[in-house]
Amino acid sequence: MSRVKALLIAAVVLLLGRGRPKRERRPEHRIVPPGPADRRAENLVLLLFGGVTACGVAFIVFYAIDKLGHETQWLGLALGLAFALLTLACIVIARRLVVTEELPEPYPEDHPDEVETIAELIDESGSRFTRKRLVTLAGAGALGTLGLAALTPAASLGPALDTSALKKTPWRRGRRLVDESGKPIPAADIEAEAFYTAYPEGADRELIGSPLVVVRIGPGNAGVVAYSKICTHAGCAIALYRKPTFPDTQPGPALVCPCHYSSFDPAKNGKVIFGPAGRPLPRLPLEIDGEGNLRAAGGFSGPVGPSWSGVRR
Ligand code: FES
Structure with missing residues (x-):
């Protein structure tokens, strides 16, 4: 000492x-x-x-x-x-x-x-x-x-001054959804209680705004919904789909991020129903083309990815 x-x-x-x-x-x-x-x-x-x-x-x-x-x-x-x-x-x-x-x-x-x-x-x-x-x-x-x-x-x-690149997404009206192997996804193939990942056809899959989760929440073409696959909490991938095993008493289906368990309601525009995420999962409007395949009907309902200054509502 x-x-x-x-x-x-x-x-x-x-x-x-x-x-x-x-x-x-x-x-x-x-x-x-x-x-x-x-x-x-x-x-x-x-x-x-x-x-x-x-x-x-x-x-x-x-x-x-x-x-x-x-x-x-x-x-x-x-x-x-x-x-x-x-x-x-x-x-x-x-x-x-x-x-x-x-x-x-x-x-x-x-x-x-x-x-x-x-x-x-x-x-x-x-x-x-x-x-x-x-x-x-x-x-x-x-x-x-x-x-x-x-x-x-x-x-x-990430970019410190110009963050505009983080807001860009490849989704435009008419862009077709494809699966991991690049094949178009027919709306009729989306089954209930299942979870699908989709990408924009002919665009960079590595972009934060590219990957989607697609699930069925009701019958017919209108029952298929798509959301950004990137959690709005800290940017991990939504990798789980929770479905009630006994719907009478259990909460409805939810898209779940396994990182901190943020859960989003696919039937309520991606509303946060549990966990630390501060805003809903951005939803991508869909339309069905003449061949029955899923296409984007526009852009996301909100900024994709984790929330930071200027993005959180
Ligand atoms: S990154 Fe999804 S809950 Fe934290």
């Missing part, structure tokens, strides 16, 4: 003493004896810092390449290697490049004259470095690149 306290006091003293003029150094007097230069250790540290920088850059590049196979493993490898090299660099500095001096007396509580002494101690401990500025620069570059790599995943939080 007293060692920690001494270190804290040393740090404060150093900070306070930074701006003060340096004491005139007596060339014959040193607190820490000068250590011999070790160019090989210094080169090794420079090499290790270079490796850390390269790994940090590699992490950013791997993150940016969207279609990279085994991306998670590559990211982990880059980050793990960066920290391993950084650790090695610290060990080499501590063991081969920093002159250590142990003071046998306890650190004094009262330290009015110790500022310069500590600054001198630290300065002299680095006497083995012959290219201090270069090593400092390499270290700063390595840590800076690692910091940048740590911030890179924030880019996946």
